[in-house]
Amino acid sequence: xxxxxxxxxxxxxxxxxxxxxxxxxxxxxxxxxxxxxxxxxxxxxxxxxxxxxxxxxxxxxxxxxxxxxxxxxxxxxxxxxxxxxxxxxxxxxxxxxxxxxxxxxxxxxxxxxxxxxxxxxxxxxxxxxxxxxxxxxxxxxxxxxxxxxxxxxxxxxxxxxxxxxxxxxxxxxxxxxxxxxxxxxxxxxxxxxxxxxxxxxxxxxxxxxxxxxxxxxxxxxxxxxxxxxxxxxxxxxxxxxxxxxxxxxxxxxxxxxxxxxxxxxxxxxxxxxxxxxxxxxxxxxxxxxxxxxxxxxxxxxxxxxxxxxxxxxxxxxxxxxxxxxxxxxxxxxxxxxxxxxxxxxxxxxxxxxxxxxxxxxxxxxxxxxxxxxxxxxxxxxxxxxxxxxxxxxxxxxxxxxxxxxxxxxxxxxxxxxxxxxxxxxxxxxxxxxxxxx
Ligand SMILES: *[C@@H]1O[C@H](CO)[C@@H](O)[C@H](O)[C@H]1NC(C)=O
Ligand SMILES: *[C@@H]1O[C@H](CO)[C@@H](O)[C@H](O)[C@H]1NC(C)=O
Ligand SMILES: *[C@@H]1O[C@H](CO)[C@@H](O)[C@H](O)[C@H]1NC(C)=O
Ligand SMILES: *[C@@H]1O[C@H](CO)[C@@H](O)[C@H](O)[C@H]1NC(C)=O
Numbered sequence: 102x103x104x105x106x107x108x109x110x111x112x113x114x115x116x117x118x119x120x121x122x123x124x125x126x127x128x129x130x131x132x133x134x135x136x137x138x139x140x141x142x143x144x145x146x147x148x149x150x151x152x153x154x155x156x157x158x159x160x161x162x163x164x165x166x167x168x169x170x171x172x173x174x175x176x177x178x179x180x181x182x183x184x185x186x187x188x189x190x191x192x193x194x195x196x197x198x199x200x201x202x203x204x205x206x207x208x209x210x211x212x213x214x215x216x217x218x219x220x221x222x223x224x225x226x227x228x229x230x231x232x233x234x235x236x237x238x239x240x241x242x243x244x245x246x247x248x249x250x251x252x253x254x255x256x257x258x259x260x261x262x263x264x265x266x267x268x269x270x271x272x273x274x275x276x277x278x279x280x281x282x283x284x285x286x287x288x289x290x291x292x293x294x295x296x297x298x299x300x301x302x303x304x305x306x307x308x309x310x311x312x313x314x315x316x317x318x319x320x321x322x323x324x325x326x327x328x329x330x331x332x333x334x335x336x337x338x339x340x341x342x343x344x345x346x347x348x349x350x351x352x353x354x355x356x357x358x359x360x361x362x363x364x365x366x367x368x369x370x371x372x373x374x375x376x377x378x379x380x381x382x383x384x385x386x387x388x389x390x391x392x393x394x395x396x397x398x399x400x401x402x403x404x405x406x407x408x409x410x411x412x413x414x415x416x417x418x419x420x421x422x423x424x425x426x427x428x429x430x431x432x433x434x435x436x437x438x439x440x441x442x443x444x445x446x447x448x449x450x451x452x453x454x455x456x457x458x459x460x461x462x463x464x465x466x467x468x469x470x471x472x473x474x475x476x477x478x479x480x481x482x483x484x485x486x487x488x489x490x491x492x493x494x495x496x497x498x499x500x501x502x503x504x505x506x507x508x509x510x511x512x513x514x515x516x517x518x519x520x521x522x523x524x525x526x527x528x529x530x531x532x533x534x535x536x537x538x
Pocket of ligand 3: 292
C-alpha cells in the first residue's frame, strides 16, 4: 500500500485542474440555483476579480449581530482571491515537505510502533469520525507533489505520529502517555537527524485533530514553543495552542460526496441543531431557550428525522461549541449547503486569512444566544441567497481527497504552512552535498 502511494502520485500539477474545478463548482451549485433565483441582485462572481479589502476584525469575539450588508457580501467569499492565488501558485512550485521515514513503518528502532506513523489502511473508516482530517492530511501529503525524499531541499518537516493511532494503542492510550511518547519521538528525531537542531523545530510540524491531541506537546518545550501544530482545536483559550504560530485545521467527518445540494427553495426550515447539551453551558442554555420552539429544529440527540436530513432541509445550521470550540458540525453544514451559524467564541476559524467567514456564515457571540431566532429570521432572503452562493464556492476547501486536488482541504492547509515557513536556519553540512541554509 505504501508503495502505491508513490506510484499513484499526481502526475499533473494540481493547478492544471483549476479551470475544471471552477466549472465543476458552478455546475454543482449555481446553475440550477440561478435558474430559479436569477434576480439582478444575486451577482454570482467568477473566481476573479474580487474585492481588495483588508481582512475583517478577528472573529474571536464576535460583535453583536454583525451582519454585513447584502452588497458587501455579494463580493464573494474571499478577502483577496488574486493575491491568494498568486501566492498559492508560488507554494505549488516551491514548497517541499520532508516526512520523517517512520511514515513508512520500517525504521528498525521503532518498527513495533509502525502503526502509529503509517497511514491508516482504510481512511474512510467511519470509526475515524472526529480524527478523519488528521489521517487524510497524511495520506494526501504522501500522494502529493509537495513531498520530497531529499531533506536538504525541504522547507518543512513532517512529524508523522498520529494522535488517533496513539489513543487506540493499548501501550499508550492516556493523554500523559501520548505526551511522553511524542516527546521521546521528537528527542529521537533530533538525535538521528540534524534538521531539528538547525531550527529548534521551527520548521517542523505535526497534525492532530480533536480531544487528547490537545496535550500532546506538553512534555517537549521546543515542540510546543517552536514547532507548528496543525490542529482542529484552534482556540485562543486552548492552553497549548499558540495563535499566529499554529494552524487551524477543519474538522471534517468522513461523509460520501453530496452530489446534489438541496437548493434554497427546498430548505423550508429556518435552523437545525442536534447535539449533546451536557457538553457545554452554552448548549444547555440553547436547549432551555429553544427546545420547545416548534419554529426551530433544535434537539439534544434524537429527532423525527436524521441528522443529515436536518442539514439538508434547513437554511441555517448551528455550530455550538461543545467541550471545545471545534466540532465537525461546521464542515457538515458546509458539506450539505447549510449556512453555518457559529456560536463558538475564541475559535480561530480555519482558513480565515483566505476566506471571509462573514460572507458565508453567521457569527454570533455567546452572549447573544437569546437573540438567535430574531437574528436569523431578520436576515433578508436576498442576503441569504448570496451567502448560499458564497458557501457553494468555499465547499471545495473543506473536502479531503486521497490524491489531493487543487484548493482542497489538503492544499488549503499546506498553504497555511507555506505562510509559516521559516527562512532562516542554522547552516548544516550534508555529507557530499553543498552547504545548505
Ligand atoms: C450585545 O448584546 C448583548 C446582549 O444582547 C448586550 O448586553 C450588549 O450590550 C450588546 N453590546 C453592544 C456593543 O451592542
Ligand atoms: C522504507 O520504505 C521506503 C518506502 O517504501 C523506502 O524508500 C525506504 O528505503 C525504506 N527504508 C528502509 C530502511 O528499509
Ligand atoms: C541536537 O541537540 C541535542 C541537544 O543539544 C543533542 O543531544 C543532539 O545530539 C543534537 N543532534 C544532532 C544530530 O547533532
Ligand atoms: C419544554 O417542554 C418540556 C416537556 O414538554 C417541559 O418539561 C419544559 O418545562 C418545557 N420548557 C420550557 C422552557 O418551556
